[in-house]
Amino acid sequence: MNDAPDDPADSLELRSFGRRTGRSMSARQAMLWDSVLPTCALDLSHQAPAYPAALFKNPSLASPVSEIWLEIGFGGGEHLVWQATHNTGVGIIGCEPFRDGVIKVLAAIEAQKLQNVRVHADDARDVLRWLPAGSIARAFVLFPDPWPKRKHQKRRLVNTTLLAALARVLRPGGHLRLGTDIADYARTMLMAAQNEPRLRWLAETADDWRVRPDDWPQTRYEAKAVREGRSSCYLIFQRI
Ligand SMILES: C[S@@+](CC[C@H](N)C(=O)[O-])C[C@H]1O[C@@H](n2cnc3c(N)ncnc32)[C@H](O)[C@@H]1O
Secondary structure: OOOOOOOOHHHHHHHOOOOOOOOOOOOOHHHHHHHHHHHEEEEOOOOOOEEEEEEEEOOOOOOOOOOOEEEEEEOOOOHHHHHHHOOEEEEEEEEEOHHHHHHHHHHHHHHOOOOEEEEEEOHHHHHHOOOOOOEEEEEEEEOOOOOOOHHHHHOOOOHHHHHHHHHEEEEEEEEEEEEEHHHHHHHHHHHHHHHHOOOOEEOOOHHHHHOOOOOOOHHHHHHHHHHOOOOOEEEEEOOO
């Protein structure tokens, strides 16, 4: 069966993720899902607030968040939790449809009493459509699913449609970080970014894309790539 989209815009709706659930939830996981997720889930059934810092209004936060970051496909949440704990004045929205990954982040939110994380346990593209223009200061898409088979490559998350959606929500001067260990995906990312006039690649030397910055912790997926002998690309773009 040929499921190629007729219109490039349709590719926005092609499923870009694999499985959503693993084994059935333990009692503790079910508790996190039922009790912690509702305290930090985004409610997309209502219009986004005009000033999305309001999403992080919380009596126990000393001051309102200074800016909002967005991580798409956080997997096990290692990078998301690291950023949230190292940047407590920033509100971080994480999107991930894989339930076990979401539960890992919920456990960290509970254990570390993180107040600055909001979660969308589903497709990030819903959040991109929902957020007001210019509301995000940093966005991260780290090691998106490689979909290595040629017939599946249209499912790759990062394409011109996604970059246009990200360019809309990023504020001028904001940054987008993309990571991948797949050389031809890196090329696709760079070509898609070249087609997006609101994004400028910041690399000036090879080390700018070959060396992971200190404030970009290694993710679980990248660690696996290292174990398997693959090196990675760290692409940083600025919203013009
Ligand atoms: C290869 S994993 C990498 C996870 C993590 N970023 C890391 O580096 O370890 C890619 C993740 O992206 C998630 N993903 C794929 N499509 C997505 C989408 N449309 N919205 C949000 N997350 C998505 C998948 O569920 C998966 O957990």
